[in-house]
Amino acid sequence: MHFDIVIVGGGAGGLELAARLGRQLGRAQGRERVLLVDKFPFHIWKPTLHEVAAGTLDAHQEGLSYTVLARRNHFSFTMGELCALDAQRKTITLEAIRGTGGEEIVPSRTLSFQRLVLALGSGSNAFGTPGIAHAYLLENVRDAQRFHADWLSASARASFSSEHSLSIAIVGAGATGVELSAELLEAHAVLLESLGSAQRFRLDITLVEGGDRILGGLPPRISEQAMVALQRKQVRVLTGTRVQELRKGVLLTSAGEIGADMIVWAAGIKAADANARLGLETNRLNQFAVDAHLRTSAPDIYAMGDCAACPWEDGKTVPARAQAAHQQATYLAQVLSALLRERAMTAPFAYQDLGSLVSLGDNKGVGNLMGGLAGRNFFVEGLIAKWMYMSLHLMHHRAILGTGKTVLLAVARLLQQRVSGRLKLH
Ligand SMILES: Cc1cc2nc3c(=O)[nH]c(=O)nc-3n(C[C@H](O)[C@H](O)[C@H](O)COP(=O)(O)OP(=O)(O)OC[C@H]3O[C@@H](n4cnc5c(N)ncnc54)[C@H](O)[C@@H]3O)c2cc1C
Incomplete structure (x- = not known):
C-alpha cells in the first residue's frame, strides 16, 4: 500500500x-x-x-x-x-x-x-529512578483510565477504613502534576457530595518537586499564584525534594520517606x-x-x-x-x-510562544498571554484564565471538526453533564 x-x-x-x-x-x-x-x-x-x-x-x-x-x-x-x-x-x-x-x-x-x-x-521521564513500576504514569488514555479505576477503588476502601483517609503523592510539579492535584481535589469534593458523613474520607495530596518552585518552566508569577491556590486547597507542596526511589506505598526522597496509598509520576518528558x-x-x-x-x-x-x-x-x-x-x-x-503541487516552501518554522495557561480546578486558572495586543505580556487568573484554558481545547476541536460541530459537541457535553453528573463514577 x-x-x-x-x-x-x-x-x-x-x-x-x-x-x-x-x-x-x-x-x-x-x-x-x-x-x-x-x-x-x-x-x-x-x-x-x-x-x-x-x-x-x-x-x-x-x-x-x-x-x-x-x-x-x-x-x-x-x-x-x-x-x-x-x-x-x-x-x-x-x-x-x-x-x-x-x-x-x-x-x-x-x-x-x-x-x-x-x-x-x-x-514522562523517570530519570532512571528505581521502583518506577510502583507509580502510575499519565502518558496516554489507558494510563489515565487505569488510574481513575484504581482511584475509585481506593476511595471506596478509604471511606470504609478506620482512618477515613486516602493519600496520593504526585511526583513532578509541572503543568500535569499541578493540574492533576487540583482536579483530584475537585473530583473528591464532588464525590463527597454523594456520601453520607460516616463514609466521608480525607484526600491528602503531596506534590513533590525537585526544582525550587512549582511550574518551573513558566514565569515565576504563575508559579506563585498556583502555589497560593494549591496551599489554599491544603495540597502539601514539597519543592527542592528529589525522589531517590519508589517502593510500594512509599517514596524515598532527599527530605525523608513519604508514605502514599497511590503514587503518580508526572515528572519530565x-x-x-x-x-x-x-x-x-x-x-x-x-x-x-x-x-x-x-x-x-x-x-x-x-x-x-x-x-x-x-x-x-x-x-x-x-x-x-x-x-x-x-x-x-x-x-x-x-x-x-x-x-x-511540486512547489517548495522555503520559509523555516518560527515558533511563537503565545503564553501558558494552567487549570487550578474550581473554575479557576492562571497564566500569561504573550504577543497579543501591542506584543505585551498579560497575566490572567481566575475564571477568565479557566475559560481561556477551556477555549484551547475547543480550538483543537475546531481544527479537526469545524466550528459548527465543535459548538454542537460542547453543548451536547454540557447537557450530558447536567443529566449524568460531572464525575464519572463507574
Ligand atoms: C496531563 C497533561 C496535561 C498537559 N497540559 C498541557 C497544557 O495545558 N498546555 C500545553 O500546551 N500542553 C500540555 N500538555 C502537553 C501536550 O499534551 C503535548 O505537548 C502535546 O499533546 C504534544 O502533541 P503531539 O502531537 O506531539 O503528541 P501527542 O498529542 O502525545 O500525540 C502522539 C500520538 O502518537 C501516537 N503514537 C505514539 N507512538 C506511536 C507509535 N509507535 N505508532 C503509532 N502511533 C503512535 C499516540 O497514540 C498519540 O495519539 C499536557 C500533557 C499532559 C500529559
Whole structure:
C-alpha cells in the first residue's frame, strides 16, 4: 500500500496536520494520498488526560473516532503501532493488531510513502529512578483510565477504613502534576457530595518537586499564584525534594520517606526508546533531531510535536507543548501541500510562544498571554484564565471538526453533564 504522505501519530499535532491536508486535497484526492496511523482507535486531546484520570472527563464520551474524523476530513486512517522504518526504501512497518486474548486480528503490515511525518508524542521521564513500576504514569488514555479505576477503588476502601483517609503523592510539579492535584481535589469534593458523613474520607495530596518552585518552566508569577491556590486547597507542596526511589506505598526522597496509598509520576518528558532504533538522528530524550524546516536526518522524513527537537531561541529547543504541535501542524500543512503541487516552501518554522495557561480546578486558572495586543505580556487568573484554558481545547476541536460541530459537541457535553453528573463514577 502506498500513500504520498503518511503521518504516524494522531495526537495534538499529527491529527490536525492530517485534517488540514485532507481538507485541502478534498474528497477526491485526500483519502488516496494522505494516511494517518495511530496505535489507538480514537483521539483524545492529551492536555485533558488529568481530567480523565480524575473522572471529571469521560474518555468514552470525549474520545473522537479516527475513522469518523478521517471520513469528515478526507484522509485515510489505519490503526497500528510503528515498529520499523526503512528510510532508504521509504517504508514503515506496523505491528500486528491483536485482540484482548492476544489473537492476531490484522497481521504486521509494511506501507510505502513519498513523505513521512513522525508525530509520536512523548511520555514522562523517570530519570532512571528505581521502583518506577510502583507509580502510575499519565502518558496516554489507558494510563489515565487505569488510574481513575484504581482511584475509585481506593476511595471506596478509604471511606470504609478506620482512618477515613486516602493519600496520593504526585511526583513532578509541572503543568500535569499541578493540574492533576487540583482536579483530584475537585473530583473528591464532588464525590463527597454523594456520601453520607460516616463514609466521608480525607484526600491528602503531596506534590513533590525537585526544582525550587512549582511550574518551573513558566514565569515565576504563575508559579506563585498556583502555589497560593494549591496551599489554599491544603495540597502539601514539597519543592527542592528529589525522589531517590519508589517502593510500594512509599517514596524515598532527599527530605525523608513519604508514605502514599497511590503514587503518580508526572515528572519530565522523554520520547519512546523505540525512536532511537528507527535509524534517524535522536537526542538523549529520544527526540528526533530536526532542522528549522522540521526535516529529520533522512530525506523526506519530518518530525513534529513532542517527539521532535526543533531549534528555537538561545540554543533551546521548541518546548513540548500543545501550542507548539499545533503551530508545527499548520506549518507542515503548508510545506507538504506545496510539495504535492511540486512547489517548495522555503520559509523555516518560527515558533511563537503565545503564553501558558494552567487549570487550578474550581473554575479557576492562571497564566500569561504573550504577543497579543501591542506584543505585551498579560497575566490572567481566575475564571477568565479557566475559560481561556477551556477555549484551547475547543480550538483543537475546531481544527479537526469545524466550528459548527465543535459548538454542537460542547453543548451536547454540557447537557450530558447536567443529566449524568460531572464525575464519572463507574
Ligand atoms: C496531563 C497533561 C496535561 C498537559 N497540559 C498541557 C497544557 O495545558 N498546555 C500545553 O500546551 N500542553 C500540555 N500538555 C502537553 C501536550 O499534551 C503535548 O505537548 C502535546 O499533546 C504534544 O502533541 P503531539 O502531537 O506531539 O503528541 P501527542 O498529542 O502525545 O500525540 C502522539 C500520538 O502518537 C501516537 N503514537 C505514539 N507512538 C506511536 C507509535 N509507535 N505508532 C503509532 N502511533 C503512535 C499516540 O497514540 C498519540 O495519539 C499536557 C500533557 C499532559 C500529559
